[in-house]
Amino acid sequence: MSKLDLVVGFLEDDPDQASLVAHWLEEAGYTPRLYRSVNEFRRRQGAEAIDLLLLDWMLPDGVGPDLVSWVRSSANASLPIIFLTARSTEADLVRGLESGGDDYMVKPARRGELLARVGAAFRRVGIDGRGTDPIDLPPYTVDARRRRIAFDDVEVELTQREFDLAVFLFRRHGRIVGREALLENVWNLGASVSTRTLDTHVSRLRKKLELNGEHGWRLVAIYQHGYRLEQVGVS
Template sequence: MKVALLEDDLAQAKLLTQWLSEAGYEVFHRDTVSGFKSMLTEQPVDMAVLDWQLPDSSGVDALQWIRSQYETRLPVIFSTQRDSEEDVVAALKAGADDYMIKPPRQAELLARLAAVGRRAGLDRLNSPNLSLAHIEIDQEAQRVLVHGEEVKLTRKDFLLTCCVIKNQGKLLSREYLLKEVWGVNADLNTRTVDMHISRMRRNLQLDPSCGYAIKTVYQHGYRLEKVED
């Protein structure tokens, strides 16, 4: 699972990154709110750990931005020295899922991350099976069913399908999809992604009539969204 870490104390960031990496998380760290926001427009994550006081803004500002950008609710934990009741309440009212007082303790941090992840349903990401509306995916068998009928996909189309469905509600840049599906050094034009997304819509019958659609985000990429009636 991918964790975004916003922390300007580099020693603290190094320690948290070590703990999270040892527990199997992939960590993406930034030390300013502006850098954090920029990172999240390119790198989808599954949860975030925020400090409160940053050089250019606050963790609350970062949290409010997250809540305005993500269609699905990204789990967020504060890890900060601010220990007043007013600060805790302010963070929770702004949309934080949990709040920890520094210095952090390794076992507690990991337990809290696991707990907010369970509440957000992130444990399904580790399941070999994925589902969305009329689509069922067996990742181990690399098998896709659409309305109960098996659909044959190429290896790249299958990987793209899994990536997009796992990241429902998140903005996925073309560059990110190239990296995740074709490899870090994929020497391909981003038009390749557009072609495969078009084929994915057609093969999986993803359109507003099924309640979900892949929205094209101008000059950036794509987002799988739930379509409201």
């Protein structure tokens, strides 16, 4: 699969359930990334980028709503989140959604329903289920399928690496993307690439696309974390 395919994180400590859902996601064209505990999820977020989170309620070291509240107060405030849990009361559903969840599913999971809800969650944040719809962040339009990026309807010439970097950041606008995640996904896992190379590419991308805030978007460095493409005037 392409290194730019959408990544679905799944926080579930039951290995059979985790394996089954991961298989469904892979069949549908997503890249699953499994976590077994709250601490594991939090520890790995600096080095990994996910595009949607599925999570159980009861976890070995915490509960789902508390983790969702943490996510919403962190760099991943716009991350689509779906609960997948055996808890089925109205009070649980309300708590899960009020904590910041976007959707709520009751186990046992059903393949068709789960994939439909994942796809709907992606559409709500402006991309299709495979991440191939054009990304429209006026005055920018990014078409990953045709490998074209336009600024005020004028195509901007980028190198292949610059384009892949742009797609990765535009698709995750509003969120901090860690340096490790950028190196892994844009330069491929295990590639011998220095952080200076990453910084140079970001600088070139910022200049070519004028991502300095004058046109509503800016690409900023987040100290000791990575980079974020953010909309000016939006917290």
